[in-house]
Amino acid sequence: MHLALLSNHRDVIPQLANIWLEVLGKIWVPQVSFTDVVTRLKTHLNSQSLPLCIVAFDGEKPIGCAALRVTDGIRPELTPWLASLIVDPAYQRRNIGRLLIDAIKQKARYLGFETLYLLTFDATLPDFYERIGFKNIGADTLVGLPVTVMGYIAEYESYAII
DSSP states (O other), X not given: OEEEEGGGOGGGHHHHHHHHIIIXXXXXXXXXXXXXXXXXXXXXXXXXXXXXXXXXXXXXXXXXXXXXXXXXXXXXXXXXXXXXXXXXXXXXXXXXXXXXXXXXXXXXXXXXXXXXXXXXXXXXXXXXXXXXXXXXXXXEEETTEEEEEEEEEOOSOXXXXX
């Protein structure tokens, strides 16, 4: 398994869109189409500015991704956001999500951000995020659904360049 920037692998956007729809779309935002996801991912083809996306691969097969965005649809005063964390269901529970989160943390730090935010629709996930350093900073709504908003402050962490 290895990680790489989406900007270097734009050909995997359709596969990532399918994973996104399976993992997030059909459960939380069924109104979002395949074309919508592809269009959104195409805006994440940056490497040194936001938005960007980091992809997890098993060989040449994309198996997940995570995005770093200026905003994620709520609280525009908070930036940047870890967003669209997805892992193919066949690869879940193998620490891939954690590796993607760590890569996004490192990339955010490298780009000069000391704070990182995320939101989750899934009420079972805040405990996971707290175990890896995020703090619950409140509740909000997105597309009419309740979300938990969390924040992370990078203190004394080293970073690598992806």
